[in-house]
Amino acid sequence: MPELKLTDDNFEAEVVNSKVPVLVDFFATWCGPCQMTGPVIEELAKEYEGKAIKIGKVNVDENPKTTEKYGIMSIPAFRVFKGGQVVDEFVGAQPKEALKAKIEKLI
Amino acid sequence: MPRPPPLSLRRARNDSTNTMFDVIIVGAGAAGLTAAIYTSRRALKTLVISKDVGGQAVMTTHIENYPGVDLVSGAEFMLKWKAQAEKFGAQFIFDEVSEVKKEGDKFIVKTGSQQFEAASIILAFGLTPRNLGVPGEDRFRGRGVSYCATCDAPFYKNKSVAVVGGGSAALDAALLLGKIAKQVYLIHRSEEFRGEEILLSQVKAERKIEMILDTEVREVKGAEKIEAVAIENKKGEKRELEIQGIFVEIGHEVKADFINSLVKLNDKKEIIVNKDCETSEPGVLAAGDVTDVDYKQIVISAGEGAKAALSCYRYIQKKNGKRGVGIDWGKK
Numbered sequence: 234m235p236e237l238k239l240t241d242d243n244f245e246a247e248v249v250n251s252k253v254p255v256l257v258d259f260f261a262t263w264c265g266p267c268q269m270t271g272p273v274i275e276e277l278a279k280e281y282e283g284k285a286i287k288i289g290k291v292n293v294d295e296n297p298k299t300t301e302k303y304g305i306m307s308i309p310a311f312r313v314f315k316g317g318q319v320v321d322e323f324v325g326a327q328p329k330e331a332l333k334a335k336i337e338k339l340i
Numbered sequence: 341m342p343r344p345p346p347l348s349l350r351r352a353r354n355d356s357t358n359t360m361f362d363v364i365i366v367g368a369g370a371a372g373l374t375a376a377i378y379t380s381r382r383a384l385k386t387l388v389i390s391k392d393v394g395g396q397a398v399m400t401t402h403i404e405n406y407p408g409v410d411l412v413s414g415a416e417f418m419l420k421w422k423a424q425a426e427k428f429g430a431q432f433i434f435d436e437v438s439e440v441k442k443e444g445d446k447f448i449v450k451t452g453s454q455q456f457e458a459a460s461i462i463l464a465f466g467l468t469p470r471n472l473g474v475p476g477e478d479r480f481r482g483r484g485v486s487y488c489a490t491c492d493a494p495f496y497k498n499k500s501v502a503v504v505g506g507g508s509a510a511l512d513a514a515l516l517l518g519k520i521a522k523q524v525y526l527i528h529r530s531e532e533f534r535g536e537e538i539l540l541s542q543v544k545a546e547r548k549i550e551m552i553l554d555t556e557v558r559e560v561k562g563a564e565k566i567e568a569v570a571i572e573n574k575k576g577e578k579r580e581l582e583i584q585g586i587f588v589e590i591g592h593e594v595k596a597d598f599i600n601s602l603v604k605l606n607d608k609k610e611i612i613v614n615k616d617c618e619t620s621e622p623g624v625l626a627a628g629d630v631t632d633v634d635y636k637q638i639v640i641s642a643g644e645g646a647k648a649a650l651s652c653y654r655y656i657q658k659k660n661g662k663r664g665v666g667i668d669w670g671k672k
Binding site: 261263264265266267268269273294304305306307308309310322323324325326328329330331334 | 390391392393394398399400401413414415416418419433434435436451452453481482483484486488490491492494495565585
């Protein structure tokens with residue numbers, strides 16, 4: 234898949250220490266709105282491949298440490314990281330154009 | 341061998357500009373997706389603009405009352421409907437419509453960043469969950485205040501939660517959380533529940549659910565995280581319940597600001613339609629929960645979506661001096 238698979242193990246390296254901004258989608262396989270958002274994230278990851286932004290997903294069931302660390306209590310949840318810090322956060326399924334607009338502001 | 345669509349429609353459909361359509365459908369829930377299947381199969385160049393796919397159906401993992409379907413999750417089901425519409429040629433854009441207006445004999449539809457034109461419109465943008473409107477709700481939105489039990493229930497394992505509401509959705513949420521949480525408070529502002537009897541008896545049998553009737557929520561409290569909810573009953577007695585999450589299931593409303601001067605609405609802001617899904621504005625059809633049809637169910641929205649599509653086809657045919665749907669299975 235074109236989007237990054239983020240885990241408890243690689244989160245520090247891929248996201249916190251990333252030189253470019255990272256859009257992270259926290260999801261679970263059993264959550265309806267997450268299933269609808271999944272393909273959107275994939276498409277965006279393809280469209281922005283090679284650009285100054287990373288797009289990744291965290292499966293909350295498989296990665297409890299990262300999920301707890303960022304206070305995720307509602308999914309799908311999005312966190313935008315820049316320089317290791319959370320600079321934006323929003324919850325709930327997002328239309329593709331809205332996510333695109335957020336990405337454009339970052340790159 | 342099926343007859344090819346009339347020349348005028350074929351021309352419209354093969355139009356390479358991506359901003360002009362025969363019909364724009366606002367909303368991709370059950371009504372919008374069914375309408376898209378029907379308009380596309382009638383060779384109307386169709387664009388569906390929606391914030392999401394599937395609408396309210398996606399919130400549930402158990403659909404058991406759709407005829408012919410034993411049990412299916414909302415997300416899985418609606419993805420199939422979308423695929424079906426795409427198979428027949430419907431195009432999709434995922435964005436929020438900000439304005440629909442009439443210009444001469446066509447319609448202009450605007451989103452934040454784009455603009456489209458259409459000969460006709462089908463409004464099928466459904467309902468939005470109601471907010472409690474109490475202090476603390478905005479602050480903890482997505483951080484303990486939830487509007488989707490199936491999405492967020494697992495985060496409350498062994499915790500205490502409140503569910504607010506009196507319909508089937510609230511009862512459903514309470515039952516789901518009853519399996520996961522340590523304690524569930526089901527808070528309802530009147531004495532009787534409106535939800536299905538079968539769910540109510542299951543709720544009454546679940547020991548972890550405490551039903552609190554004739555009571556309203558006054559505030560969601562906490563420092564960094566939700567710690568409690570302040571409630572008050574009809575007698576004025578106040579109580580604070582220690583909880584870590586609150587699920588709001590108090591019904592839905594119409595957010596119709598962007599079309600309230602286009603079509604007539606009733607006092608609940610639902611779009612008024614006749615039996616053929618026609619609104620007060622020729623060329624604008626409406627279907628699904630957003631209309632004044634009393635009952636809000638997936639199968640009803642699907643039926644209304646089909647009617648709206650056929651009325652839309654009839655409108656366009658008549659504009660081109662042709663007949664609508666044939667005599668053997670509908671009006672002229």
